[in-house]
Amino acid sequence: MTLAVRGFDGLSDIQQRLTVRAPAMIVTIYGDIVVPRGGVLWMGTLVEICARLGISETLVRTAVSRLVAADQLVGERDGRRSYYRLASGARTEFAAAARLLYGPQAAADGFLIHHVPGLSDEVARRFRLGRMGPDLYLRPRHPENAPLSGLTFRADAIKDGGLLADYAATLWNLQSFADEYRAMIDLFTPLMTALKRGETLLPADAVSARLLLVQVYRAVLLRDPRLPADALPRDWPGLAARRLFGGLYRSLSPLADAYIGTFCEGRDGILPAETDETLARLESLSLEACL
Incomplete structure (x- = not known):
């Protein structure tokens, strides 16, 4: 059965509402x-x-x-075939993103205050810092926080009185993150609803749908400072987005992984449908759903 419910024409409806750029995909x-x-x-x-996502071969090769050139990928040839793998410098960045996407979502344990003279706005955004004043920044305390130079202090809100969320909203553009979630x-x-009703996608479309899901969620998650609950607005949609991501990712994965294990080629032949790492991702998302 092909997917078509309430004007939702399967994958094409999602694709028509998204701008898919080749480098990010x-x-x-x-x-x-x-x-x-x-x-x-x-x-x-x-x-x-x-190609299934509407990206031409020319755009892919470019x-x-x-x-x-940006040291993200490294190419190698075997006869007339070209293969690409992650550059060594990109592996740490990819691993950190994977932990956020597929690993357990630990709540922030208070805050850190950083005094870092001369920090650029670009670096402050990359580290998801909230600017408190000249050379002074705030960020939630997470185990995966990358270290910053300068002075670092641990901080907790001793007395809130409902002011913490108001203050956090002056340091981060939380409304933009909420809108994206x-x-x-x-x-x-609509796709999750249709799958729950027993409708299905073609295996190749399950791959495309999962990739689009990951790309859209990744784009906001990696910029979200992931503040403690008491620093967020009451109607914060991040938790609902996380539940949807985990549930839909798990629902799409059987078909998507079967397609990958049949048609996707690496250096040594067809890629495996499952590995210890892919199974660990699904298990982590399943456990998270039970919490």
Whole structure:
């Protein structure tokens, strides 16, 4: 049965509402499909996956060249075939993103205050810092926080009185994150509803749908400072977005992984449908759903 409910024409409805850019999607493909299956992908497979998402071969090859130049990917040839793997410098970044996407979502344990003279706005955004004043920044305390130079102090709100959320809203643009989470929920809920009713997708479309889900969620999650609950607005949609991501990812994975294990090629042949890492991701998302 093909998917078509209440004007929701399967995958095409999602694709029509998204702008899919080749560099970002290739990063998503490597993070979701390739890295947990050995890390190497044949260019022909990459072109085929992207074609199903409306990205032309020319755009794919241009994006790959730029990712190579940016030390994100490394190419190798075998006869007339080209294969690409993650550059060593990109592995740490990909691993950190994977832990956030597929690992357990630990709540922030208070805050850190950083005194860092001369910090650029770009670095402050990358570290998801809230600017408190000249050379002074606040961020939630998470185990995976990358270290910053300068002075660092631990901080907790001793007396809240409801002011913490108001103050946090002056340091981070929480409304923009909330809007993106709600847009994601609006975009993917019809698909989740249809799958719960027993409707299904073609295996290749399950791959495309899962990649789009990961890309949309990843785009906001990696910028979200993930503040403690008492620093967030009452109607914060991040938790609902997380539940939707985990549930839909698990629902799409049997078909998607079966397709990957049949048609997607790496350096040593067809990629495995499952690996210890892919199974660990699903288990983590399943356990999280039970909490």
